[in-house]
Amino acid sequence: MNNKEHRFDVKVYYEDTDSLGMVYYANYLRYLERARTELVAAEGKDIQVWNAEGFNFAVFEVRIRYLKPARLGDTLTVVTTSVGGSTFRRKLQQNIERDGEVVTEAKVDLVCLDARMELTEFPAGIFD
Amino acid sequence: MNNKEHRFDVKVYYEDTDSLGMVYYANYLRYLERARTELVAAEGKDIQVWNAEGFNFAVFEVRIRYLKPARLGDTLTVVTTSVGGSTFRRKLQQNIERDGEVVTEAKVDLVCLDARMELTEFPAGIFD
Amino acid sequence: MNNKEHRFDVKVYYEDTDSLGMVYYANYLRYLERARTELVAAEGKDIQVWNAEGFNFAVFEVRIRYLKPARLGDTLTVVTTSVGGSTFRRKLQQNIERDGEVVTEAKVDLVCLDARMELTEFPAGIFD
């Protein structure tokens, strides 16, 4: 990622909300994953190609804080930055913003699994 | 199915609802699929075993009518009956009831795909 | 809609797929709903504004055929056209295409509900 941030917009549809009128808490993780998939693609190769080549990027840990509710029709931006890690563990900060205000903030640790789902090193240039 | 009906209960959680306060329309199809998975298991073999043996049961057509809204906390019953078809096409009626009242009614046509995702005949005793 | 078609692109992410490697059948209905929400917005007013004003657009019937599997990374286009109906019932054809090939085809009937969730007429210019 070369110290740059990656930005990806998502829009809130009915499917994302629940009967409290807000985005259901698990669905923010779907937004985070869409952003990571687009980040991988921006780094040069689509994630399904990586999968076919035996590299699967799996989440090991998520720590997410819900600061503000998002609602139907909101346009949100997932802002992803690398915050260290190693060749076996990537660490990302993924905040979701609305009009520049942070709605949720998350730290996401990723591991790389090979075709047999065993731990392996990340390819160079991915999530670093 | 031997002309018998299969009954399967589901409960409505937040994840199923949307900001209109009702179950989101696509999620009823999740209930229908859970019921079909349990029906296959009741017919003798778990669906993941069928998949591993090269039999994949795929939906070709759904016709669903939404008659009453379901809401958070409701317990619903998926009532499934075979309504004909052939060795290449199974036809099910899958109604969702709440306290004996029909909430949604659906006709679901299924096909069987082999390991290469080509059409094949259904195994005897499955969805018939 | 004035006899014009509305086109809306969606991308397939992990959340949309299942362990058979294809888009889970209920999730195509999420794509159809996103497209209808964008269509309403294109007709002049966001759907959450309509909701706040006491107009809720609910699906009464869906008839969907699954012709080809969609997969992770696919970009799909939902093509929506009005196919008649009345002031109380809108009828849409919503096909999902990939590279010009139809993946799913659906007929969707909509009704309009007021703030008390009673049937009412559609506002002029919406889904017609």
Add this chain to the structure above:
Amino acid sequence: MNNKEHRFDVKVYYEDTDSLGMVYYANYLRYLERARTELVAAEGKDIQVWNAEGFNFAVFEVRIRYLKPARLGDTLTVVTTSVGGSTFRRKLQQNIERDGEVVTEAKVDLVCLDARMELTEFPAGIFD
């Protein structure tokens, strides 16, 4: 909760899995929420009744670790225990087990919101 643990079983269906053949990471949070909803009900009143009375239980923070993949057909048990907190903040440990082995472990912090979605104290006996 009186120092007791609450146990709730969930089964993995196609809707929960993704094209990597495992449960999609966000969907474990759906399981955690179902368990919390059942826990509230076990404590004496259904969650939709609490909502109608102006008490909404919202997640403020989740820290979840994914230790083992869950797969189609698995039966999982969500084991929930109270691990402290205050009248304004409940802290839960929610582990998901399969055959006694921990698949995911999570710490979940909850807050209570009133009808205007302002912070308020938890009712006595809920999540404590």
